[in-house]
Amino acid sequence: MTPDLRSQLPLDEQVAALRDALSQNPTLVTVLERTAALDLPGWYVTAGAVFQTVWNVVCDRPADAGIRDYDVFYHDASDLSWEAEDVVVRRAAEVFDDLGVEVEVRNEARVHLWYEARFGVACPPFRSSEDAIDHFAATTCCVGLRLGADGGWQVYAPHGLGDVFGMVVRPNPVLAPRHVYDEKTARWAREWPRLRVLPWPEHA
Template identity: 70%
Template sequence: MRIGQLPLDEQLAALRAALSRNEVLMDVLDRAARLDLPGWYVTAGAVFQTVWNTVTDRPATAGIEDYDLFYFDAADLSWEAEDQVIHRAVPVFDGVPVEIRNEARVHLWYEAKFGVVCAPHTSTEDAIDSSAATTCCVGIRLEGTRWRVYAPHGLADVFNLVIRPNPVLAPREVYEAKTRRWQQEWPDLTVLPWPTSATPGS
């Protein structure tokens, strides 16, 4: 039986085991907790790609370009406030490529970058929900020794190497560009097509 077919509690245990193989990720999680950012999660490629590497028996960090750290602070939406957090984090992560973003600010720049209007996110979880693929909608953080895992679409696709589009915000070209790169790095992936009737933001 594949991991994606196991009961959810066993999938969660398998997720923790898989992620624990990536020593860089575990160090990022530990250091991120020290920053004490509101609503923070490590999310995106560093999480699901570590699982892919485990499933395909590759080195835990193979193909991972950076580590995404989301947080949510609606009290100050200025770039200056976000930039201060980014600079404060530089010595904390000691050279590890960590991309830090205040998800409360995304609506201020998203349309200019992607050509799609983004409604203001209401939380970090809301931001994770808008990832280009449902498979990417996984966030983790450490609360002491407890793992907090946010995975609104479950974990089966992650373990089964299935990429499923999530046409709620990101445009089709973003999904297709990402999946092309991922398939080059992880050729065992099954990429499901973007639905022809889907309109981002609808």
């Protein structure tokens, strides 16, 4: 398989290529624009809808193929109650209602309150949305984007974008247990057969 040449570009050119790729998914662009209007603290559109749109473009598939939902992170530690988060979730549901896709909005300041019950390992409180993105099960997934005050795209990608364009899934054993990585990558490999999934390190 010939690697996508965008995986070898300098980072600033990769960011431009990322915007070009993501712009081919009009639903993602609409989610980005409407989330900006919600004015949530520390928000990002992140997770599968971002890197999977890139995979679809690289594979010459429809830009939204195989994308289950659109994730929005924000971080508000001023009130950690579910009731406060639910107010935001309900407001967002109204904003995205006509899109015909699931948009999941979550306060990352609250994740430590429910993570262990769901995944079986304790989670430290996230200090920011960036901190939450840093803890995805694969480094390839650690990409978020939002609109700045000037309307420009801001990209958070602590591990770069080479693996995203290169369709390499690299484990990130800092929080999520191995079975989470294995389950996610098994589904992704069925949907995007060109992926090269690297194994979970045995020492993790």
